[in-house]
Amino acid sequence: MSSVTKIIITGAKGRMGQALLAGAAKNPGVEVAGQIDVGEELKSIIDRCDVVIDFSSHNATAAIAALCAAHKKAIVIGTTGHSEAAKAEILKLKAQIPMVVATNFSTGVNTLFWLTRKAAEILGPDFDLEVVEMHHRMKKDAPSGTATTLVEILADVRKLQLKQSLRHGREGIVGERTAAEIGMHSLRGGDVVGDHTVIFAANGERVELTHKASSRETFANGALRAAQWVVKQKPGLYDMQDVLGLK
Ligand SMILES: NC(=O)c1ccc[n+]([C@@H]2O[C@H](COP(=O)([O-])OP(=O)(O)OC[C@H]3O[C@@H](n4cnc5c(N)ncnc54)[C@H](O)[C@@H]3O)[C@@H](O)[C@H]2O)c1
Numbered sequence: 001m002s003s004v005t006k007i008i009i010t011g012a013k014g015r016m017g018q019a020l021l022a023g024a025a026k027n028p029g030v031e032v033a034g035q036i037d038v039g040e041e042l043k044s045i046i047d048r049c050d051v052v053i054d055f056s057s058h059n060a061t062a063a064i065a066a067l068c069a070a071h072k073k074a075i076v077i078g079t080t081g082h083s084e085a086a087k088a089e090i091l092k093l094k095a096q097i098p099m100v101v102a103t104n105f106s107t108g109v110n111t112l113f114w115l116t117r118k119a120a121e122i123l124g125p126d127f128d129l130e131v132v133e134m135h136h137r138m139k140k141d142a143p144s145g146t147a148t149t150l151v152e153i154l155a156d157v158r159k160l161q162l163k164q165s166l167r168h169g170r171e172g173i174v175g176e177r178t179a180a181e182i183g184m185h186s187l188r189g190g191d192v193v194g195d196h197t198v199i200f201a202a203n204g205e206r207v208e209l210t211h212k213a214s215s216r217e218t219f220a221n222g223a224l225r226a227a228q229w230v231v232k233q234k235p236g237l238y239d240m241q242d243v244l245g246l247k
Pocket of ligand 1: 010011012013014016017035036037038039053055056057058059060077079080081102103104105106139145220
């Protein structure tokens with residue numbers, strides 16, 4: 001394989017697709033071998049690339065990943081909002097091809113993931129856990145994939161079953177908050193690229209960890225870095241912490 005990684009972007013006309021194309025134009029380590037959006041066929045061009053980068057739609061990823069497996073191409077998946085069934089279908093392909101799946105490709109957010117785990121471990125069960133995210137008005141899925149990763153980390157540290165613990169917003173006479181709850185709140189408006197805050201609230205003090213993305217460039221550059229990394233890996237499931245060497 002040459003040192004230049006050949007990429008195909010699915011969802012190329014979207015906000016992230018455009019950010020990826022702009023990032024790729026400035027990155028001598030990658031070459032755009034193809035761009036696909038709705039109505040265009042990946043199958044006829046997939047053999048031109050080393051890796052597909054998917055930022056399309058939660059409905060599209062499973063078929064795109066299956067095509068990658070059939071053609072032995074690596075895949076980087078940034079799309080979020082998949083159903084449990086689609087997620088299972090995608091993840092079973094890890095036996096066949098190397099894949100990076102990350103709800104967020106920014107170095108800052110991956111640091112936030114690390115800090116969230118540490119803070120939850122240090123602060124312990126006296127602190128109530130709430131996650132707040134805000135995104136632009138066009139975002140289709142809620143809560144964000146990043147917020148979901150954050151509550152998964154919190155549930156893992158607290159040894160809570162997420163299905164039972166998660167409280168999406170609150171309305172009406174919901175009763176007192178229990179220690180076993182993890183609150184999740186999705187705000188939507190304007191052109192916000194992506195804000196995430198994890199709140200640890202106890203009697204007498206509160207810790208808040210916040211990340212704010214002001215440009216999609218950070219996600220695009222992270223995904224391009226993941227693409228260059230994943231083509232050198234064995235079949236398997238990897239995340240951005242693997243790519244950044246944080247494990
Ligand atoms: N992981 C991350 O770091 C990260 C960052 C930002 C956004 N996202 C996620 O990436 C996805 C795209 O976000 P966006 O803001 O660019 O959305 P967008 O709506 O601007 O773009 C999505 C594009 O995909 C295209 N598309 C839909 N179905 C397709 C198909 N079957 N084949 C090819 N293209 C198809 C759409 O026409 C559109 O152009 C969302 O799921 C979003 O949550 C992830």
